[in-house]
Amino acid sequence: MRKFTRREAIKVTLGSFLAGIFSSCDLSDLKNPKTMIKTPIKTNILRPPGAVPEEEFAKKCIRCGRCGEVCPYHCIKYFDVKSGGVFSGTPYINVMEVPCYLCMKCVYVCPTGALVPCDKDEVRMGVAVINREACVSWQQEKTGLMCKTCFNVCPFAGIAIKIDHDFRPYIVEEYCTGCGICAYSCIADQYPENNGKKAITIEPVKWKKIKKVKLEDIKKS
């Protein structure tokens, strides 16, 4: 019988381990090399409150995970290599799972200034956008419903979301923080014609707009 040397044992174990890993996990995201360096922030997937502009964020964040451990609602989640590439380990908030309730705890634990301390009403994570064709209030003639859910749940109701004379909601973009509570609790997906589509989504804000706000914050502090 042939002797099984240690070197071979190492080779076989390492090889089988790596093969097992790579065959078991879904690497379809890795096939497109652009996903490795393209920012994974998109509709309804936002940075935590107080974040510096997206171009700067991954450079400043050291992926220490303190914001996620502090968050009492566990709404801050993290990218991994498969979905984030070089952005792996950076925090995000998926407002469709758990929206941000603006408790502003994470902002005070960031050690590198990726999240800049600011007040509740200064947060600009994104901007809520109402799809008027899916909103049941905007389609009153068709649906016969008058829904005010997004108005009721908004932490800045009457400032960020307003109601016009026909009880239809609209967004004041200057004051919208993008916390996503409205998108999370929108009931339009229950309406049969919408096929599970929500009427409100949160779009990440144009980075330059945030930059202006954040620079002022930094100067203040």
Place this chain on the structure above:
Amino acid sequence: MKGKSFLEKIRSSLGKINTWRFFILFSAFVVIIGNPFVNYKWDINFIQGWFQSFGIGNLWIVSPLEGLETILTAKFLYTATIVGMVVPVLLAFLLGRVFCSWLCPIEFLSNLTDRVLGFLSKKLRYRKDLITLPRRIIWFVLITELLITLIIGYPMFVWWSPPGLVGREAMFYAFYKVITIEIVIVVAVLFFNLLTRRFFCRYFCPLGATLALIGKKRQLVIKYDKDKCINCKACDTKCPMGIKPSIGESQSVYCWNCAECVDTCPTKALSFTWNDDGIIKLKVHNSLTSMKNTDKLITTK
């Protein structure tokens, strides 16, 4: 074996520095692994983060290499980062690469695997080094690491540093009940231990290189007493970093003050000393002792 009673065994092991080192490693590991579970269950949040950045109450600790990388890529000095880097830099400045050998979770895990392998066969535990590379590689690793970071524009070590990944996987498991692929890196580092003891720590850890560079003129060193040495070379076989204290390498940059050699030395020729010739002078030499020292130097030369 049977001659010693259980109590005597414990007493003799308590006298060894390495027992305490393993105890500290174990408690640091427990804090790192257990903390996210505690935070998740009871919402305490007194301690947050892991070895990339650690927050105990209001005390902030930021790992020096990660802090340096963010400063280099973001080109922005944030006060909290620099304040957080004070404690580890001071620790490295006074005690050398003590984080690696006394706190790092990877060191704990490789210590554990060494012990398990030691059960299988004693040869594996005290093996001679299979692959030895020039130890200078670690500086090139540090330089390439920083260069790649600057070229890509995103900090690299922050998402694949093995000591950070251990804490991160624990946190991921506690909070989201998932374990990401990055755990491969930790397992690979542990596998590399089969090539040489602490293969990754010795040659390829940029964080270790940073700490070694900071602690080049450290105060706590392992002193080698030539008069007491009986040339048994026990320390050379035991050193996890592949340093030979028997030819006076114990005070070099590559030593990480783990005290393996201090414990094995049968004649106590090696011992921890607070270096008086370093930057901070705690004792003032009187003229007589300094004269003696110079005499010795001349005679040895």
